[in-house]
Amino acid sequence: MSDRVTFMLDGHRIEAYRSQTIMDAAIEAGVYIPRLCHVPGLDPWGSCRVCTVKVNGRPCAACIQPAMDGATVENDTDELNAWRRELVEMLFVGGNHFCMSCEKSGNCELQAMAYRLGVTAPTHPYLAPERDVDASHPDIMLDHNRCILCARCVRTSRDLDGKQVFGFVYRGAERRIAVDPGVRLKDSEADVTDRALDACPVGALLRKRQGFQVPVGGRAYDHEPIGATDGEAEGAPDGASDGESLEPAASAGREAS
């Protein structure tokens, strides 16, 4: 059996290795599939579902769905983008995302995804959960208000930093990132040089006292939308950020940046 498969992605013929996911094959072919939790170089996670595509009419997360020979895959359709818009909006209203004062604004993949998908104002009520900030470490801050549970820090810390700093605790709506149970950041192995800090797509995991040092106009998404450099790797493992964006005019966060 050949180790190569061929499938159709939005009408384009894509070749892939049998072991590849649809996401990996699309990235290799230079086709952008919207995503938040997936970062090339890390094991796929499949939690955000923003990469949902239809494979032979059935919704699947492209980051964990193997490429299948002869499959027809829909990606950039009105229906799928509407679903993605809903998912992104739910991430916004489920946390406390104040884009206007967030130092990640302009470099934030969640914000950039909202702009790309046209999330101009929330249609769901804000949940306004009570979440805390762990600023106990002298050089690192973990702001649970902004966490979208993508596990990029968990995977990066484990797979690239060789540590086990982050993990999940609790379930459902209570699920949250934690360092070792009962431990604050200052008592963990976390270090300011950890690549896990660069993996965070939002403003949840930050190096302290670095905010706003890049002026408006120089931020990742000030000039091109996320995905404009389709197929190129984003996120920490292969680069500090993925160089996408447009100057925001409105946002799904509480206020435009």
Added chain:
Amino acid sequence: MTSQVESVERIVIEPVTRVEGHGKVTVHRDREGNVSEARLHIVEFRGFERFIQGRPFWEMPVAVQRLCGICPVSHHLCAAKAVDRLVGGEDLTPTALKIRRLMHYGQFFQSHALHFFHLASPDLLFGADADPDVRNVLGVAVAHPDLARQGILMRRWGQEIIRATAGKKVHGTGAIPGGVNKSLTLADRDALVAEVDTMLEWSRAALALARAYTMDNLADIGPYGDFESNYVALVRSDGALDIYDGELRAIDARGEVILQEPDNQAYLDVIAEEVRPWSYMKFPYLRALGPEKGWYRVGPLARINACDYIDTPEAEAARVEFKALADGRPVHAAMAYHWARMIELLHCAEVIEGLLGDVDLLGDDLTTSGTRRREGVGILEAPRGTLFHHYRVGEDDLVTLCNLIVSTTSNNEGMNRSVTSVARHAMDGQEQITEAMMNQVEVAIRAYDPCLSCATHALGNMPLVVELVDDGGAVIDRRVRSAAS
């Protein structure tokens, strides 16, 4: 709310229009129909001082500027001055200091132009009792198209300065702890320089207009409030007008210096605040004089009264002429705020012209730092007056205390006295409250260019209502004006 005033009528003006924020005025009248007391109530509450607790200090310049949409740069820079001290970076590099000054003078320029041309000019050009269908910014555009155009373009130039230095025209990110995140590009500098002569020319014309209004109406502006008060403003250590940095100076009604505090960090030794039950806006006073005698006014009138001189030639000549109105002593008329404001407008244009020729603006040495501290105070002059930001942080860099004394708050007593003065003049003995009477009250408030949003840490543009209430408390007449007018 309780009131000590025995009145048979209570007139409520709500909302007050053509000012920033939401407020109302109540006027109490006795059985003879004479005004016994009038109050400006600020009816919003935003609570920034509380909800930024627990946030990291480097967010402050960006977060707290959301208090205001007109003068956010003032809050941005004042917070930055405070957090400079938290990183030991208060001695800025020449580039950082000049970029911040340029940003601040640009913001002053656009804010003063906005107030004079968009908010105040309908009253000054048409009269407080003119037809309200004409007495608005669109009426100005029809009757005085050149003036309206100048107002818009002057504001645009100021906003462009802000964009070039802060990254965005509104709510930028330019000032960071210990400096700035960008310098000026050559293209931006050249674009700004290309318009500076026009801006100077239009500033001179606006100053002439404000001066002429005051001189032509000397007999009529008294009722809007012409009373003695103390004044507070920052001045440079040599007494010169300085809106970005300086020493806190208080003068009395005769112009004598009550105090000059060189240490901004000691502001609480100088200023205290009183809370009154009928307004969300506090009443600051000079601690040395107590709440009764220690109230003071701030803003353009206070700055021009308090400084010894202005270090730009045309504004200095205008200041000397202005002070001659009171034989060198402080000018007390509330309506003189407009004239003082336009002196500052010209001063800003002169300063910006000088700054734009300075190569330091193009430098790349943007930040500095030193010994970290747990507490910092920033003071600067916002367009509406002296602004205080005070932060305390924990070991984890999160804010544990925030105290803001906002410009308009300091004018609380002065605005209330002006409101009482003009209400007595316009409404004493009158059977019916007319729109023109209501507008006279608003004209007095507008002279101070209040930002009620900032003063209560509140949001929006300020609307006003007037009610007549009988001695049983029933409303017998009510006039309401929408925020859009």
